Amino acid sequence: MATPDDARETPYARAIPRPTAGPLVAAFGVAMLFAGIVTNVGASVVGAVALVFGGVIWFREVMPDEAVEPIEATGGQTVVTPPPLPARDAPSRRLLLPVEIHPYRAGLVGGLAGGAAMAVVAAAWGLVEHGSVWLPINLLAGAVNPGMAAMGEPELAAFDGGWIAIAVGIHAALSIMTGLLFTVALPMMPRRPMLFGVVVAPVILSSLSWSTMGIVNPAMEEFISWPWFVGSQIAFGAVCGAVISRVEKVPTMAALSTSERLGIEQSEVGS
Amino acid sequence: MTTLPTTPAETVADRRAEPLSARLHLWAITVDHKRLGIMYVLSGLVFFLVGGLEASAMRAQLARPGNDLVSPEVFNQLFTMHGTTMVFLVGMPVLLGMGNYLIPLMIGARDMAFPRLNAFGFWLFLFGGLLLYYSYIGAQGLYGTSAAPDVGWFAYAPLTDRTFSRGNSTDYWILGIMVSGFGSIATGANLVATILCMRCRGMTLMRMPLMAWMMLVVGVLVLTALGPLTAAQVMLLFDRNLGAHFFDPQEGGSAILWQHFFWFFGHPEVYILILPAFGFVSEIVPTFSRKVIFGYPLMVAATVGIGFISLSVWAHHMFAVGLGPVLDAFFSAMTFMIAVPTGIKIFNWIGTMWGGRIRFASPMLFATGFVAMFVIGGLTGIMLAMVPFDWQVSDSYFVVGHFHYVLFGGTIFAIFGALHYWYPKAVGRMLNETIAKWSFWLLFAGFNLTFFPMHISGLLGMPRRIYTFQPDRGLELWNLLSTAGVPLQAAGVLLIVWNLLRSHRKGAIAGNDPWDAWTLEWATTSPPPEHNFDEPPTVGSRRPLWDLKHPEDPDGRYE
Structure with a gap:
């Protein structure tokens, strides 16, 4: 037809x-x-x-x-010469890498769980050392508000709904992104996933934060307690790593068609 | 299934038999997308050499503190013309030219949708560029002498006001870029129409090469972004010549308005310059990894996502203006967001290489160099998306280092990779691989030596566009290193030019498919005939030549 x-x-x-x-x-x-x-x-x-x-x-x-x-075709010349590959009897089994991955859902959940653990440690620091759970939250919001560097501790320790919203947004986004990074990185050390979560990642992230905090968030630089900060990173890594490594790995779907990956049921051709 | 296109025999010998004047005449009146593409690339390369000379002069001036190799006025002209040339007369024409050459071949079409408009676009670009450079002879400067534009490639108001920019050098900048921009708009429209309407049978949107997807989004961005710039340039022309006050704050205008107009063009422009580079790399990496691209649907989604988000990040160039916390937070968040689809692409290129049988031929070297350099440029871009950080390094050499990692380490490396990859198709001869590898390593070393220290000099407080600097500020070493990288880069570029010229006559015969690649352009002769394919092809998958070479295991079942 x-x-x-x-x-x-x-x-x-x-x-x-x-x-x-x-x-x-x-x-x-x-x-x-x-x-x-x-x-x-x-x-x-x-x-x-x-x-x-x-x-x-x-x-x-x-x-x-x-x-x-008009097109002046010289006609009929075969253009492509197939390379001299040995003929295959049956459809090949292609090597599809990676074979298994952590589902991205695990990174999402792990990131949020790790973010919650980190928030608990940060809130504890605020309460123990400065008598306010709002201080770490407001300091995080300082990443988008350079004017906070000029504020005093009483203002920074006070409740502010707008800053909480911004801080929660930043913290959630960063936690999810870090969780997704964990899902990609953890298969690289399949034997000791917790080593990555509790030691390697906190060391890298803390070092990165230590070297850039002064210019990224001057307000936080002024108040930060590095032992507590490293502790919060370890809390994140431990919880996030544990959540992700507990989720069963799934085979990649690179060999499947888009419709199969999307789970769309196909009727047989011609039926 | 895929059916074979057929083409006529080699035509280079026939063309060389004609007298030079006849051949030049044919090039001048051509509407063939391939010839226009080659002219775009050659013109762009000539402008690249000119822009490179301007950059070399600036680096020589900044080699040591208190230098007076060039005057401050000439230095201002150098950085203005260098930036303008590289963005408008090198990046855009070379990339649009490559799209011009490749897209019809890749989608199995005979030509672009509007061949005459295509020629019109090329000539507008060339005449616009020549008009800009005519300013060196024809423009009147502050003291009535000849003067090139000296207001920076972004021509911030009110510096462009007639009060501060006497003579007509700024008018040359406006008019040259505007005429050239008309050409880009014509080409953008042509690309969109070609990709949407001229695909061969079987080539659905989701079977297009990724390069075609990138150029489709680029075409849309060109149409969206260049209009506002042209409008702003007309307004500026009115301000300077007809007594209007659009950008004059003292008369009720707004200098910030110019910045909004300019960067509403300027940031999508970054993606106009980088998306085709993504397209080149997305074709080169699978071929030289001997694997299908990892995550094709996600790559397409990321490309379209970048296209949309790139229209809402322009004010991150304006954090230092003082837009207020709400706008700062919005544009900061959007800039963070655009890192996600960009990161997906990098992840997928690495995923394509992972487990592949990688051949580090020269195109792959440049493509790998692109990925590494672009990651650095992208990461410093994320740093600049943070408002407090941006406030401290805005208009410093940190920013210069950042955008050169994106546009040189990214775009230019990808362009050179693409030149090495598709040169055999366009010319019918291979480039010399030894020279190509020398040129890559020289360029790679020189590039990093020049631009990495700029991050440090920027963090130490060196402002960009500065004519000279004082000793004992800790800047001497970093500036000397930056200048020391220039000869290495120049040697790399000259080797590439020599290789292109030499191989045109002496290169090994390429054959139709020298890289054992999979897209349609490799199905025709090298160079292709004027009509591309004797019979328009029909494709059954994203890799029609794979299907052809492996009929027992075609790709269609996996897509």
């Missing part, structure tokens, strides 16, 4: 457009037209004439019928 695709004529299927000087002359005209503004009005006049002239040439190329040249 004919399909709309069969009925469609490929553009320039039988002939290709004929070369023409129209576009070149018209473009020269446009450039000269504008060049006259900074040189001499005569240049603009020349440009206008060239633009009209080029436009006429162009117009006559496409109206009433497009000027084309």
